[in-house]
Amino acid sequence: DAGVIQSPRHEVTEMGQEVTLRCKPISGHNSLFWYRQTMMRGLELLIYFNNNVPIDDSGMPEDRFSAKMPNASFSTLKIQPSEPRDSAVYFCASRHTEAFFGQGTRLTVV
Amino acid sequence: KQEVTQIPAALSVPEGENLVLNCSFTDSAIYNLQWFRQDPGKGLTSLLLIQSSQREQTSGRLNASLDKSSGRSTLYIAASQPGDSATYLCAVQAGYSTLTFGKGTMLLVSP
Numbered sequence: 001d002a003g004v005i006q007s008p009r010h011e012v013t014e015m016g017q018e019v020t021l022r023c024k025p026i027s028g029h030n031s032l033f034w035y036r037q038t039m040m041r042g043l044e045l046l047i048y049f050n051n052n053v054p055i056d057d058s059g060m061p062e063d064r065f066s067a068k069m070p071n072a073s074f075s076t077l078k079i080q081p082s083e084p085r086d087s088a089v090y091f092c093a094s095r096h097t098e099a100f101f102g103q104g105t106r107l108t109v110v
Numbered sequence: 111k112q113e114v115t116q117i118p119a120a121l122s123v124p125e126g127e128n129l130v131l132n133c134s135f136t137d138s139a140i141y142n143l144q145w146f147r148q149d150p151g152k153g154l155t156s157l158l159l160i161q162s163s164q165r166e167q168t169s170g171r172l173n174a175s176l177d178k179s180s181g182r183s184t185l186y187i188a189a190s191q192p193g194d195s196a197t198y199l200c201a202v203q204a205g206y207s208t209l210t211f212g213k214g215t216m217l218l219v220s221p
Contacts, residue, residue: 033208043199043211056208091153099144099201099209101154 004102006092012108018080021105024073025094033093034067034077037104043091049075082109112137114202116212123190124220131185131215133200138181144209145174145185146199154199158185190219 005024013019025032034046045059052069060067064083069075079086087108093101113136123129133143142161146154158167158174160183166175173186187194197216201209 042213045208045210048208093154093209095209097142098156098159099203100156101146103153 004092004094004100006090006102006105008105009103010106010108012110013082015083015109016081017109018078019082019086019107019109021077021090021092021107023075023077023092023102025075025092026096026100027073029094029096029100030072031095031099032069032075033091033095033099034075035091035093037089037091046077046090079107082107084109112140112202112204112210114200114210114212116198116200116215118215119213120216120218122218122220125190125192127190127219128186128188129190129217131187131198131200131217133183133185133212135181135183135202135210137204138178139204140178141203141207143174143176143183144201144203145172145183146201148197148199148214150196157198187217190217192219192221195219 007022030051032049035043037043047067048056049069067077089104089106091101091104093099115134117132144159145157147157148154160167160176171188176183195218197214199214201211203209
């Protein structure tokens with residue numbers, strides 16, 4: 001397996017634009033997580049899916065953020081409209097027993 | 111709410127030293143504990159997973175121990191090398207739930 005695959009690796013966008021981050025989990029993993037990492041706050045959980053169902057979205061900052069998992073092999077995290085304070089590295093991880101992380105998407109909102 | 115603390119926040123050692131990184135957690139009812147490594151600008155790489163029923167796990171020069179009752183885990187690195195320089199994160203899972211992370215220990219091993 002190629003591991004958890006995220007796209008794009010880098011995204012630079014203007015404030016107010018919509019941003020969509022994508023994740024392909026490892027096949028057979030039943031849990032998927034979206035995390036955000038900044039120097040100030042470290043790793044923060046945004047949302048957690050189990051068997052494609054959102055279980056815990058308490059970390060989603062506000063209504064501008066939304067996440068979907070339409071099937072076991074794909075998830076998206078959308079920010080609309082984006083703001084400069086959303087600039088961070090966004091990680092997707094999947095887990096059966098052990099969690100594995102993707103390489104992340106570095107988002108810069110100018 | 112589970113809280114995970116890692117001490118020290120940063121550590122600098124000369125090559126060849128054995129070292130210990132510490133992780134503590136407030137709720138001992140965990141399912142497992144996982145140690146990760148993160149290189150600058152990269153994702154997290156899983157190093158070791160310890161199930162709640164286990165006391166330790168070993169992989170090469172790495173040994174992780176778990177004491178659930180006291181809420182502690184240690185990551186022991188033997189004969190450290192410059193290539194071990196990275197940030198080390200510990201994360202705990204309680205039941206069918208999310209991973210709660212510590213803020214990490216930034217390790218620098220100098221030649």
